[in-house]
Amino acid sequence: MRILFLFFILLSGHTHSQNFFRENYDRYFPNNKHLQIERLKAEKDSLIKLNDSLSESLDNAAEKINYLKKEVLTLKTDLFNEQNKLKNANGSLEKELSSLRDSMKMVRFPIVTCTEQTVTKKGKTDPLIINTCSWRMYQIVETGTPDYKGRYTWTTELFRKKGDSLTRITNADIFKADKIVELEKLINTRLEEDFQSLKTTDPDCFNRRKNYPTFKLKEMRLAFNENSEITFEITYGLNDACFAVNTASTGFKISEIKSFLVE
Secondary structure, X not given: OHHHHHHHHHHOOOHHHHHHHHHHHHHHOOOOHHHHHHHHHHHHHHHHHHXXXXXHHHXXXXXXXXXXXXXXXXXXXXXXXXXXXXXXXXXXXXXXXXXXXXXXXXXXXXXXXXXXXXXXXXXXXXXXXXXXXXXXXXXXXXEEEEOOOOOEEEEEEEEEEEOOEEEEEOHXXXXXXXXXXXXXXXXXXXXXXXXXXXXXHOHHHHOOOOOOOOOOHHHOEEEEEOOOEEEEXXXXXXXXXXXXXXXXXXXXXXXXXXXXXXX
16 A cells, blocks of 8 residues: 555656546545545535526516516406496496386386176176276276166275285275375365356255365275276265266376375
8 A cells, every 4th residue: 555655656746647646546535635625616516506596596486476466466456447347337237227117117107907897687687897907006996886777886995916915905095194185185176166066057956065075085986097097086975866966076197196196
């Protein structure tokens, strides 16, 4: 071993010999300081390259993340704008639908449909007449009953429809409670004009009635027809000889008295 060492020393005087020496020295002494330094340098260079690569990757990743953040922000903004547009569109559509429903409701409000039925009774010459009218959520049934002279007396029944069921109601139920007194005044004003005329044309029938007897809504008979009219009829209670003028009535277009009616 000493001889080999001396041999290396002798060769160290020349450059070529030095290189030869270094190669052989490194080969025989792989853990020498020179090789350790070289390895550390190589590792350092590798780490520097790796670090540079990681830095570049991080920069690229950061750039991509920023780009994605911008994309997400743009998408959120677009989504928000679209949601607002949809909300506004829904609001506008709802307003239009509400307006359309109100318009349809107004159009349908005065519409009355009626059917007439005659019922012949055994032994009776004149038939019973039944008029059934539908108006909004109401059903109005008018029944005309003839007497022995063929003169008809009419009665009316009012019903509120709910599904397939009918509930009996009074005249007051189709009018606003706080408007009934005003409505009665309006009706009686018209009927009083007719009363004054009858006193002139039929004085014998009205000689005992100097003044018009004011009537309440509950004392009136209501009738409906397909001309979208409501008729208010009253009876004076005259004797049989005055049958023709015993009743009086006045009619209104439903649209005229809409403010008095329950919506």
